[in-house]
Amino acid sequence: MRTRLHGFWAKRFCALLVPLLGISTGFSASQAQTFPTRQVTITVPYTAGGPTDVIGRILGDHLSRTLGQPFIIDNAAGAGGTIAADKVAKSSPDGHTLLLHHLALVAAPSLYSNLRYDTRSAFAPIGLVNIGPLVIVARKSIPATTAKELFAWIKVNGEKVTVGHAGAGSNSHLCEVLLAQALGVKLTYVAYRGAAPALNDLISGQIDLICDQTTNSVPQILAGTIKAFALTTPERNAAIPDVPTVVEVGIPEVMFSVWHGLYAPKGTPEAVITRLNTALAAAVDDPSVQAKFAAVGTVVYPNAQRSVAAHADLFAKDYARITRLIESAGIKQSEAK
Secondary structure, three states: OOHEEEEEHHHHHHHHHHHOOOOHHHHHHHHHHHHOOOEEEEEEOOOOOOOOHHHHHHHHHHHHHHHOOEEEHHHHHHHHHHHHHHHHOOOOOOEEEEEEOOHHHHHHHHEEOOOOOOOOOOOOEEEEEEEEEEEEEEOOOOOOHHHHHHHHHHHHHHHHEEOOOOOOOOHHHHHHHHHHHHHHOOOOOEOOHHHHHHHHHHHHHOEEEEEEEEHHHHHHHOOEEEEEEEEEOOOOOOOOOOEEEEOOOOOOHOOOOEEEEEEOOOOOHHHHHHHHHHHHHHHHHHHHHHHHHHOOOOOEEOHHHOOOHHHHHHHHHHHHHHHHHHHHOOOOOEOOO
16 A cells, blocks of 8 residues: 555656646746846956957947847956956856956966966856957067068067067967067066057057057058067968068967957856857858958958857867966966956
8 A cells, every 4th residue: 555655646746747847948948038138248358449349349239239138348357357257257157247258268277376266167158259360560660660670679679678468368478478489589578457558558659569469450550550560370461461471471480369259157058058159150140240350350260160169179279278388488377466
């Protein structure tokens, strides 16, 4: 009798449980269909007007129209991009707070001893956005007109040469480390809270040199306020076709491409990640977005490599590559401030 009664209640429990499981599954699907339910914040690790900010604002405008809610930019600058990353890592994992970041995200563990998040597990990749070169640019008054003349001037002046960057481990900083290694010199690095203020000081002649993202420097190159000497990719860039590549000027080891990825906090529902990835793909497929990217010297990521899995794979590979680069440069860990 006890066995039969136990079997009866077990069947009864299962009968009640199945509909509940259906409701749970339905909730996930419903969540994806209605997401976002309010304003979405794209957190950018650098100052307004910088290259990551420019990409974020172009994306945010399109995502707002696609998903029907405002996408705003939060410029949480400082500490080599770790302030923004920490802010997003601690935010609610519901897809309403996102992070737009580049290689400095994978570089941070090698650079800082006091990170309050685990870079490799704190974020959920959403998709890759764009890829483009850096360009070696100098103040207009520098006594060089060709890359050969610039490199000779750098070798003569050595540590007197002041080189600005957007923070330790930023794309500009890592490119400049490669440049110093290629030329066999030591440079004096000047850290800024972002690429925009570094470029402003270059224009005014306060510093000598920057490895800068084309998204930041192309307008100033075209305006003639700074000098451009070499692109860090094997091919020339359509926005500045007269600027040679590092291969052409004899320093191929300085090849360095910049990519941006969009992230959510770890634990964000897979259905929400999928919806965001689909909206991101629609944005970068839009000819108007591609034209805006091209105008600042960058291109959208290839279509076959925009999946969540492709983003995660590139992140893991560049984590290892950038870690080796920082170690080879002898850059010591410090505290992010």
